[in-house]
Amino acid sequence: MRQAVDAPSLRAFMRELATRSGAEGRVYITGGxxxxxxxxxxxxxxxxxxxxxxxYDVFTTIRDLxxxxxxxxxxxxxxxxxxxxxxxxxxxxxxxxxxxxxxYHYDFYSQCLAKIERGHRKDLADVAxxxxxxxxxxxxxLELFERIESELIRYPAIDARDFRRAVETTxxxx
Numbered sequence: 001m002r003q004a005v006d007a008p009s010l011r012a013f014m015r016e017l018a019t020r021s022g023a024e025g026r027v028y029i030t031g032g033x034x035x036x037x038x039x040x041x042x043x044x045x046x047x048x049x050x051x052x053x054x055x056y057d058v059f060t061t062i063r064d065l066x067x068x069x070x071x072x073x074x075x076x077x078x079x080x081x082x083x084x085x086x087x088x089x090x091x092x093x094x095x096x097x098x099x100x101x102x103x104y105h106y107d108f109y110s111q112c113l114a115k116i117e118r119g120h121r122k123d124l125a126d127v128a129x130x131x132x133x134x135x136x137x138x139x140x141x142l143e144l145f146e147r148i149e150s151e152l153i154r155y156p157a158i159d160a161r162d163f164r165r166a167v168e169t170t171x172x173x174x
Contacts, residue, residue: 004043004060007036013047013069018099021061026052028092030077030106032122037095037105040129041122046072050106052089078104078114079114082158083146084149085110091101093135108135109144116166117158124170131174 003009010033019025024071029037032044051058066073078085088107095103105111112130117125128137145167152160 003070004045005033005036005047005071007041009069009071010036010047013065013071013073014096014101014103015098016031016065017061018056018067021055021057021101022099023055023057023061024055024100025055025058025102026089027058027101027103028052028077028106029095029103030111033048034042034105034108034128035126035129038095038133039091040126041126042140044072046075048074050075052075057112077169078110079130081114081155082110082147083154085113085148111169112136112141113148115147116170127170128174131170138174142167 008105010029014027027049029047029049030040032047033047033049035041036044048060062073065071079088085107088110091107091109092104093108095105097103108130112127115127127136131138131141145164148149149160149164152158152163
C-alpha cells in the first residue's frame with residue numbers, strides 16, 4: 001500500500017517529474033490533488049494527471065517516481081467520467097512552471113461536474129469548496145452542464161435527468 005499524498009510530496013513529485021523527464025508540455029492536476037494543493041484536504045490517495053502532449057519520457061518518469069516516492073499516480077481526468085467540456089484548457093488555472101513543464105489545475109468546472117456526477121462524500125465537499133471559494137460560479141456551472149447534456153447519451157451509466165437534478169440541487173444549496 002502506497003502512502004497518501006500531501007502537499008509537500010505532491011510538489012516534490014511535480015519538481016522531480018520536470019527535472020527527470022526533461023520534457024516540455026502541460027500537466028493537468030485534477031481531483032484530490034487539486035484539493036490538496038488548495039488546502040481543502042490534507043491528503044489524497046493518488047495524483048490524477050493528464051499530460052499534453054503525450055510524452056514517453058513523462059510516462060516512464062512517472063512509472064519510476066511512483067515507486068521512488070511511494071505514491072499512486074493515475075492518468076485520469078474529468079472527461080473519463082463525463083463529456084469533455086469545450087474550452088476546458090482555457091479555463092484551467094496555472095499552478096507553477098517546473099523546468100519545461102507547466103502545471104495546471106484541470107478546469108474547475110469540469111472537475112465540479114464530474115464530482116457531482118460521482119456523488120462521493122469527499123467529492124461533494126470539494127464541490128462545496130469550489131463554489132464557496134468562487135472558483136466556480138453557479139450560473140456558469142449550469143450553462144456548461146447544458147453544453148454537454150446532449151452528449152451524455154455516450155455515457156450509458158449516467159442518467160441525464162438524475163445528473164441534471166444533482167447539478168441543480170448542488171447549485172440551489174450552495
